[in-house]
Amino acid sequence: xxxxxxxxxxxxxxxxxxxxxxxxxxxxxxxxxxxxxxxxxxxxxxxxxxxxxxxxxxxxxxxxxxxxxxxxxxxxxxxxxxxxxxxxxxxxxxxxxxxxxxxxxxxxxxxxxxxxxxxxxxxxxxxxxxxxxxxxxxxxxxxxxxxxxxxxxxxxxxxxxxxxxxxxxxxxxxxxxxxxxxxxxxxxxxxxx
DNA sequence: CCTCGGATCCTT
DNA sequence: AGGATCCGAGGT
Numbered sequence: 001x002x003x004x005x006x007x008x009x010x011x012x013x014x015x016x017x018x019x020x021x022x023x024x025x026x027x028x029x030x031x032x033x034x035x036x037x038x039x040x041x042x043x044x045x046x047x048x049x050x051x052x053x054x055x056x057x058x059x060x061x062x063x064x065x066x067x068x069x070x071x072x073x074x075x076x077x078x079x080x081x082x083x084x085x086x087x088x089x090x091x092x093x094x095x096x097x098x099x100x101x102x103x104x105x106x107x108x109x110x111x112x113x114x115x116x117x118x119x120x121x122x123x124x125x126x127x128x129x130x131x132x133x134x135x136x137x138x139x140x141x142x143x144x145x146x147x148x149x150x151x152x153x154x155x156x157x158x159x160x161x162x163x164x165x166x167x168x169x170x171x172x173x174x175x176x177x178x179x180x181x182x183x184x185x186x187x188x189x190x191x192x193x
Numbered sequence: 194c195c196t197c198g199g200a201t202c203c204t205t
Numbered sequence: 206a207g208g209a210t211c212c213g214a215g216g217t
Contacts, residue, residue, distance in 0.1 A: 047200070065213060083211030085201050102200055127201045171200055
């Protein structure tokens with residue numbers, strides 16, 4: 001069972017996105033499906049998308065698709081990419097400010113699968129982790145709480161500064177030079193360096 | 194209304 | 206290096 005004090009409350013995300021994104025590395029994403037299946041992964045890679053960022057979906061203002069980015073902190077923003085995959089974000093900052101953290105990769109708990117070999121890369125990539133955790137647009141805008149079946153938990157151990165790497169983001173054309181990606185050093189699930 | 198291209202991933 | 210596959214955004 002999850003102790004209540006390990007669950008990340010929505011107001012924890014009510015900060016600048018470039019603060020929340022590195023802080024989420026080392027935290028956990030937990031999924032509880034209606035059938036009772038429970039999955040838990042260590043967040044090993046994140047990216048920040050801020051309001052004045054040409055690479056962000058929120059850059060040109062609020063639309064039906066990106067509305068949850070402008071909603072309250074601690075909710076999910078889920079979108080469909082390339083007609084095939086979903087991507088999951090944690091909304092940050094106050095309502096009205098369009099910003100979110102893309103969760104790019106998870107290291108799943110051991111108990112998830114039988115083979116250690118298979119364990120490594122089943123949630124390596126923003127599309128793959130949504131496939132595994134069955135995250136789609138029906139969760140868009142939902143608060144990240146146990147009630148929603150999707151929530152965040154705090155780090156179990158402090159993260160040494162030397163274990164966190166900051167670098168540029170993946171798969172974007174605009175603002176590609178901004179160092180707004182963070183990952184856990186030596187994680188095999190992390191995207192190309 | 195039409196066109197373009199994307200915060201991806203897998204195969205060739 | 207290219208294809209799958211869909212829809213939002215922006216221009217006409």
